[in-house]
Amino acid sequence: MSQENMRAMMFLGPGDLELQEIPIPKPEPDQVLVKIHAATTCGTDAKAYRRGHHLMQPPTLFGHEFAGEVVAVGSEIKNFSIGMRVVPHNSAPCQVCFHCKIGQENLCEHLIFNFGAFAEYAIIPGPIVRLNTFEIPDHISYTQASILEPLVSVVHGQRILQIQPGERVAIIGAGGPIGLMHLQMALRSGASQVIAVDLSDTRLKVAEKLGATALINPNGDDPVEAIRSLTGGLGADVTIESAGAKAAWLTALKAVRKGGRVQWFGGLKSGETIDLDTHWVHYGELTLYGTFHGTPLDVQRAFELINSGVIDAQALISGELPLERVEDALKMMIEGEVVKMAIRPDLPAQ
Ligand SMILES: [Zn+2]
Ligand SMILES: [Zn+2]
Structure with missing residues (x-):
């Protein structure tokens, strides 16, 4: 890639978002770098924007539902390659703690979360690559695939x-x-x-x-x-x-x-x-x-529900906006004017 920087929406605190220019991250051996084609706004984003969130300590990358195209992979990656259309879940459990061992991975003591959906590129951390990332079939759009996390x-x-x-x-x-x-x-x-x-x-x-x-x-x-x-x-x-x-x-x-x-x-x-x-x-x-979050089993099942069309993902998307307008999208959600908005980094700023 010739381009070194990317645009990313940063969460600086309640009511405070800023689109910044930051370096495109490079994948570690077990990571995958994705060019984001669609991200969706979530009730959790709206909540964080309104009153803060314990998992999002500012300043931090923002947004957690996205899908895109693999543009670089770490040296250990075998099952994903450049050009693949993928959707990652936003978290992965450790698989070794008490809760993981008894099948309650959603309550894992060491759940890792990934943020940065409202950006041009995002890293998928190793544990999420290994457990909770999927190749999107051709008939499912990036936007439809993006709703994986809440569906889980x-x-x-x-x-x-x-x-x-x-x-x-x-x-x-x-x-x-x-x-x-x-x-x-x-x-x-x-x-x-x-x-x-x-x-x-x-x-x-x-x-x-x-x-x-x-x-x-x-x-x-x-x-x-x-x-x-x-x-x-x-x-x-x-x-x-x-x-x-x-x-x-x-x-x-x-x-x-x-x-x-x-x-x-x-x-x-x-x-x-x-x-x-x-x-x-x-x-x-x-x-x-x-009830809180989901397990890798739920992730697998949610992915099947999107692919099969059993869940009408498109019906949840009220419209699409460019990266610059994440804040507007969240305000529209808070006002109850929309269900979810798709944020598309490739759309021109209006
Ligand atoms: Zn969400
Ligand atoms: Zn665990």
């Missing part, structure tokens, strides 16, 4: 929930990328109802297009009452919270039926607590799930 978490959450045919599911925060993937998965599992709750009518329309059986905007309707009335007064068999907001956590808890399952998917700020009605949890015999 959804696959993980769905494997925990084991939704049964005929069950009634309510998703709180259904119009976001995570909620829309849960929606598609729940329908595939045979849910008889998938009730979509979201504060954005624009995003509820996307949920409707993807098969939501009822749409509820808490700005107009009480979501708990609405979900109960749609389920014969009982509440949903399964509620999934994917908004990352305290109110949504409580809605998920209150709108589930006796004996039902609640999954709190969206993380709240560290130290944040919610009021839990212990009487309801105990006599209602509720099952309450936290």
Whole structure:
């Protein structure tokens, strides 16, 4: 490569992003260098932009969902070569700690994460190359492949929930990328109802297009009452919270039926607590799930779901923007105007 520098969006702190010119990294023996063709904005990026994130200590490279073309490989790399279209997951477990040994690699003590999707080039670290990087088939676009990381978490959450045919599911925060993937998965599992709750009518329309059986905007309707009335007064068999907001956590808890399952998917700020009605949890015999990230098995399965078209990846992409406009994309996400935006470094700045 003749070019020595690249443009990369740096995270300098909450509300502070800057497009900088930095050297293109060179791959170590076990690494792969990728020219990024598409990256997607994620709820986690929006969260970090708003209030910071414990995994992103500024100044740091930003963004973690991308796909691109291999342009250089380290001396030890055998299974990837220059010109291959690839998508990496954003993390890899150590494979030797307690949690890794018992198959809970998502809880690995030494998970390594990779950032730098909003840039022209990115390094894929060795552990991610070895475990969690895939060659993209021709019929899948770079943008479609980019949604691998959030889908991994959804696959993980769905494997925990084991939704049964005929069950009634309510998703709180259904119009976001995570909620829309849960929606598609729940329908595939045979849910008889998938009730979509979201504060954005624009995003509820996307949920409707993807098969939501009822749409509820808490700005107009009480979501708990609405979900109960749609389920014969009982509440949903399964509620999934994917908004990352305290109110949504409580809605998920209150709108589930006796004996039902609640999954709190969206993380709240560290130290944040919610009021839990212990009487309801105990006599209602509720099952309450936290869920975080995914294992290499989930990564493999998520990749298959994208390739097969079972998950409509394109439906989650509201539009595309050049690298210069990452901040605008995140603001649009925060306002609920879009689901996800594709960031394409090859698009000219407007
Ligand atoms: Zn993400
Ligand atoms: Zn580990």
